[in-house]
Amino acid sequence: MISVKNLHVYYGLIEAVKGIDFEVKEGEIISLIGSNGAGKSSTLKALLNSVKKTGDINFLGYDTRNHKTHTLVQHGLSLVPEGRKIFINLTVEENLRMGAFNNDENYEHLKDAMYELFPRIKDKRYQLAGTMSGGEQQMLAISRALMGEPKLLMLDEPSLGLAPKIVGEVFEIIQRLRNEGITILLVEQNAFAALKISDKAYVLENGKIVMSGIASDMIGDDAIRKKYLGG
Secondary structure, eight states, X not given: OEEEEEEEEEETTEEEEEEEEXXXXXXOEEEEEOOTTSSHHHHHHHHTTOSEEEEEEEETTEEGGGSOHHHHHHHTEEEEOTTOOOOTTSBHHHHXXXXXXXXXXXXXXXXXXXXHHOHHHHTTTTSBGGGSOHHHHHHHHHHHHHTTOOSEEEEESTXXXXXXXXXXXXXXXXXXXXXXXXXXXXXXXXXXXHHHHOSXXXXXXXXXXXXXXXXXXXXXXXXXXXXXXXX
16 A cells, blocks of 8 residues: 655754655554654654655555645545644534545535544534543544545554543554554554554664564564563
8 A cells, every 4th residue: 555665754954764664555554663753753744745755655556756745635645643733723523624625525424424433522523622631632633534534544643641541442443444444554652552453563763663573473572572562
């Protein structure tokens, strides 16, 4: 579905991502794990052409260098950003409408599907998004991204700042989305939770991929356990 070769990301003179290669196949959940500053979020932004970068990114046959961010979203690439970035002064339904900017004809059907997926936000559909809990805002952020009917959904730290019970619900939803045909690229500091639901994972350190493999195997890897899984 997406192939990345020799990706470099720059912020001024700082090189945040240093020539990484990876791929995501249709129907997979792939995780990028690593500590803060490893280059995970920068990688996702590069896939949407929202940072300065070099390298080859091919998404469903498209060379992403030739497309603007909104065009890539229209082609089926969508991001749930770190920190959620919902429109706090708009209602839940208005946020969903923004997510369907390129898909207005399916808005009502998709809105109903989001309320079925996340009943909590249905109960607050006329409420300002900024007044909801962190978990509800995360559910809204995921819903907003799904309103564009993405083929590849990228999630950046979806468990950040959430209570353990809500984290469990979010990861269950991620698995459900994969089962419904959406391919997932997941960036997550909660490495154990990410590896548990992933098919394959890549470990980033200082902008480079230092390890990759089958996610279930990596859970049992001593080096991974000591560094990222707390033992």
